[in-house]
Amino acid sequence: MCCKLEDITPSPILNNYRNKNEFNVGISPEGKEKTIGFRLGRYRGGSCTVVNPYDCPNLPETAKDMVRIFQTYLEQSTRSGYDTEKHQGHWKQVTVRTTQGSEVMVMVQFNVQDLPEEEIDKEKQLLLDYFSTGPGRDCGITSLFFQAHKQRRPGDEEASYQLILGKEFIQEKLLGMTFRISPDAFFQVNTLAAEVLYCTVADWCDFTENSTVLDVCCGTGTIGLTLAKHVKKVIGVELCQQAVEDAKVNASVNGIQNAEFLCGKAEDILPDLVRRLHGTELVAVVDPPRAGLHTRVISVLRKCSNLTKLVYVSCNSQSAMPNFIDLCRPTSNKYKGAAFRPVRAVPVDLFPHTRHSELIIQFERTQAT
16 A cells, blocks of 8 residues: 555435536437436446436435426427437436535527527427426426537537526535536535544645645636635636636635636646745645546646645546556656655445545655745
């Protein structure tokens, strides 16, 4: 064992915890079309059938209620469900985001195929009518979005979300703070367990009131903003423009004035940023997507001599393993600066009823650089 591995930290909640759920539209094992739920198995394994989610213990009842409501809506719609094998049909996915309060965001993905714009507008109007004055008016939706999806080629951007009804965002409470969540912004799916995760990150950062926290892949700013009151400054870096806008709003809503958020690829922003931060007492927190950090990001972090502590939050330790190795490699032309070493690690159970967990690893420099 390269470092101490602590016992799994349990989630404070085991059931009904998932605040974001993506439901496919497809054919049930019994042959029922336009069934909303989860796909059985993987598409590449030959499985395209969809079953309803009502028996899943990790889903909140509000999300299941939304599935029932939209199931009724799709059954009366004249448009067909999307066929993943033939790439035909229209209704493709329903995503439901919920909060610990009563707010609910629903994003409906509609494959437009070759429909003219007036027909697409008609579908949006039918949705609006159904959920504003029709049978779905009392279902409790806070925000309803429509996404006009098309078959994408490599390099194409995902279609934007169009607000049909309600607010442009929902709000969630976490560690006594309020966070704004937009349709495509990242937010941990288990809010109560995320509080445990972030408290552990704060403890392992070992910062002082003079520290500057570099929050890489910061999303809507949740980690950095929960640390801001304990440190001199927080600087977040995030690729998603909407998430950065949410982070800035979240800082303002919570009265935080020592946080700065930058939009762009971390590998493009960090080189100039760490030069600007030369001489500061720097601590890094990285919480990248499943694939991990770009090798250039690791190279910049290694080269930053005043960065002596780094806390890595990984949702897939196997995919992030190359990052861990590169942080700890001996000094070379590619990886200048002294290597880091793992000090301790702990899994946090953010996903009860599954085999997955988040892994936190604390790294420190092996020597002064």
